[in-house]
Amino acid sequence: MDIIDKKILAVWYVCSIIKEDPMQLCIKKTSLSEEYLSQRISALEKNGAIEKNRLTEFGRSALRIVLAGGVFDIIHPGHIHTLNAAKALGDVLVVVVATDNTAIKMKKRKPLHHETLRQELINSLVMVDMCIVGNEGDIFKTVEIVKPNVIALGYDQVHQEKFIIDGCRKINLEVQVARLQSPIPEFSSSKIEKEYGEAIHGL
Numbered sequence: 001m002d003i004i005d006k007k008i009l010a011v012w013y014v015c016s017i018i019k020e021d022p023m024q025l026c027i028k029k030t031s032l033s034e035e036y037l038s039q040r041i042s043a044l045e046k047n048g049a050i051e052k053n054r055l056t057e058f059g060r061s062a063l064r065i066v067l068a069g070g071v072f073d074i075i076h077p078g079h080i081h082t083l084n085a086a087k088a089l090g091d092v093l094v095v096v097v098a099t100d101n102t103a104i105k106m107k108k109r110k111p112l113h114h115e116t117l118r119q120e121l122i123n124s125l126v127m128v129d130m131c132i133v134g135n136e137g138d139i140f141k142t143v144e145i146v147k148p149n150v151i152a153l154g155y156d157q158v159h160q161e162k163f164i165i166d167g168c169r170k171i172n173l174e175v176q177v178a179r180l181q182s183p184i185p186e187f188s189s190s191k192i193e194k195e196y197g198e199a200i201h202g203l
Contacts, residue, residue, distance in 0.1 A: 064090035
């Protein structure tokens with residue numbers, strides 16, 4: 001399956017979650033004409049990858065879905081490095097941004113940006129196929145919706161691989177967990193905040 005077909009299937013996968021029109025999103029994501037896309041989509045329907053506006057099991061099996069998560073309050077080069085590395089692990093990158101309440105628990109402070117704005121910021125990044133806001137209290141509810149093949153953890157994220165694998169097995173999902181390497185030079189939101197202190201809130 002070539003790269004264009006995978007891009008089309010990726011859009012159908014995303015639209016199955018966000019409930020948007022796949023053709024319109026396909027045109028936006030690929031910059032290809034509606035006529036050309038219609039031909040490619042017809043071919044995918046004939047080989048059983050797409051059924052009407054639904055991705056079939058065969059179509060879904062052609063995609064490797066990667067899930068990554070974080071607060072993403074102050075976007076910096078470390079985030080870009082991490083998300084590019086996560087995208088390199090598969091065909092589709094789904095990013096989960098923490099809710100405001102979860103962000104407060106993790107960072108011990110109120111985030112600079114509301115969860116919907118952080119979602120919008122991450123959705124605007126070219127390597128991200130879809131960004132969603134996480135579930136309060138239970139990360140595996142979001143994992144169950146996304147059904148990733150790979151869960152990518154940042155080098156500084158507290159989650160342990162065994163915790164994630166065991167939690168996924170409880171929802172009948174076999175995943176690979178990848179721990180991403182830190183960027184060189186190392187960047188982090190906490191270092192930026194330490195450098196600028198409260199002044200960061202006025203930027």
